[in-house]
Structures are given as C-alpha cells and as structure tokens.
Amino acid sequence: MDFFSTETPIIGMVHLPPLPGSPGFEGDRDEIRTRLREDASALESGGVDGIMLENFGDAPFYPDRVPRHVVADVAALAETLRETVKIPFGVNILRNDVQSALGIAAATDGAFVRVNVHTGARLTDQGVIEGMAHETVRLRDQLDADVAILADIDVKHSAPLADRSHTEVVGELVERGGADGIIVSGTGTGEAVDTTVLEDVVDARDARGLDAPVLIGSGVTPETAPELLSVADGAIVGTALKEGGKTTNPVDEAAVERLVASVR
Numbered sequence: 001m002d003f004f005s006t007e008t009p010i011i012g013m014v015h016l017p018p019l020p021g022s023p024g025f026e027g028d029r030d031e032i033r034t035r036l037r038e039d040a041s042a043l044e045s046g047g048v049d050g051i052m053l054e055n056f057g058d059a060p061f062y063p064d065r066v067p068r069h070v071v072a073d074v075a076a077l078a079e080t081l082r083e084t085v086k087i088p089f090g091v092n093i094l095r096n097d098v099q100s101a102l103g104i105a106a107a108t109d110g111a112f113v114r115v116n117v118h119t120g121a122r123l124t125d126q127g128v129i130e131g132m133a134h135e136t137v138r139l140r141d142q143l144d145a146d147v148a149i150l151a152d153i154d155v156k157h158s159a160p161l162a163d164r165s166h167t168e169v170v171g172e173l174v175e176r177g178g179a180d181g182i183i184v185s186g187t188g189t190g191e192a193v194d195t196t197v198l199e200d201v202v203d204a205r206d207a208r209g210l211d212a213p214v215l216i217g218s219g220v221t222p223e224t225a226p227e228l229l230s231v232a233d234g235a236i237v238g239t240a241l242k243e244g245g246k247t248t249n250p251v252d253e254a255a256v257e258r259l260v261a262s263v264r
Helices: 029-046 068-084 098-108 133-143 166-176 195-207 253-263
Strands: 010-015 050-054 089-092 112-115 121-124 127-130 148-153 158-160 181-184 214-216 234-237
Touching: 010 029, 010 253, 029 050, 029 068, 029 253, 050 068, 050 112, 068 089, 068 098, 089 098, 098 112, 098 133, 133 148, 148 166, 166 181, 166 195, 181 195, 195 214
Parallel strands: 010 050, 010 234, 050 089, 089 112, 112 148, 148 181, 181 214, 214 234
Antiparallel strands: 121 127, 121 158
C-alpha cells in the first residue's frame, strides 16, 4: 500500500450517522455532511495516515447490495471527504456491498475499500454471507480502478461455517481471491483482537511468501498499539478515537494525537 506515507499506517474511521432511508435517519443531510467534515478534519489534524468512510449508522444492514439511494448518498459524502482532506481514504459499505464501495472509490479517487467477506462464507446477523471475490476483482479491472482491496479474515460480528486453518484462508484471500491486504479484528466493534490469531495470520502470510499487509481492524488503543503494531503492519481505528470512547460520538482530536504518538 504505497499510497500511505508510512510503513505502519493508522486509518481512522468516519462512522456515518444513519443515512436517508435507514430507521435512525433524522432528516438532515447537511448535518451529516457537517459531521463528516468535522470528523475527517480532526482525524487528519490528529495525524492519521488515511480515513475509512463507512455507513455505520444504517443498521440493520442489508446483507449484500444496498439500495441505489444509499450508493448515491455515500458517493456524495465521499466526494465531500475528498475535498476536505489530503490523505488517502477508502470506503466500506455494510454489510458486504463491496461492488458499490469499489464504484464509489473509483469515482471519487478513493485509494482502497474494505470487504467483510471476500472469499468463503460467514454466519452473521444478516444470515449467511458469501464472498464475491470473482465479481469484485473483475469489476475493478473493468473500471480500470487503482483501488486496493482490504479483506477481513474471521470478520467481527460473525462466525465460521466450518473450522479451517488460517494458512488456508489467508492463501485463498490473497492468492485465489486477489485481496491486497488482510484485516484481523476482534469479535465486535471496538473489541480487542486476539493476539494469538493475529500472530497466526501474520505467520501464515509469511509462510506463503505473500506481499499483503496485515491490518488490525478493531480494538486498538494508545496502550495496546505499540505491542500490536510490532506484529501487524497497520491498524484501522474507530472507537478509541471518539469522545468518551463511544463509537457513535464525534472524533476527539486529542485522542487521535495520543494514539498516533503511541505508535510513532
């Protein structure tokens, strides 16, 4: 991921409030746009290396393709994000609409996307979700999009349908699925990653000689970051950067600075 200015990137989360059409939408697009600008500016000023834009407030989530109006709103907000910051950004459309995320990123100069289930299948609160790597990678080629695919392994808020070794799954994600990076998370939003799992994934990546960074996808704090990032290649951080450590709160620039300082 040479679009980052460091070998150990910290990607801060912009968790969007409920968008139009979702149960919690409060009727004000301008307020959502203002919140995005404030959160993104605080993340960039605090020193993160990139930003992930996500429709976090849209629960309950569609299992795969989201409606057209969601794509339109996130695309408009991604363009606002592009105009607000100078650092790279990416898109995640929950629960697993990576094709929409890829289209939005390609249209707005986004650098990467996150896909929760890229290969295989997982049991989630949306039911069984199956990976669509065969469509995603082909779509990226069709769009001629220079967008990296960051794929989760054992994604949070899910369970496996069968026990498989990380060596197998890592190989399928990268070698057969075409993922550019691997994300290892805890069991839920803000939950700490299992360090044994993290080390196992990194070992599996190294054993196969793969050129794919391993990122931590949840639970990183200023206290745990130094040790975790001695193993992983970077991290996606949301909850620890929010006011009061609450995921839905605004970004706290001082918290961003503390986390970045602990890493640097």
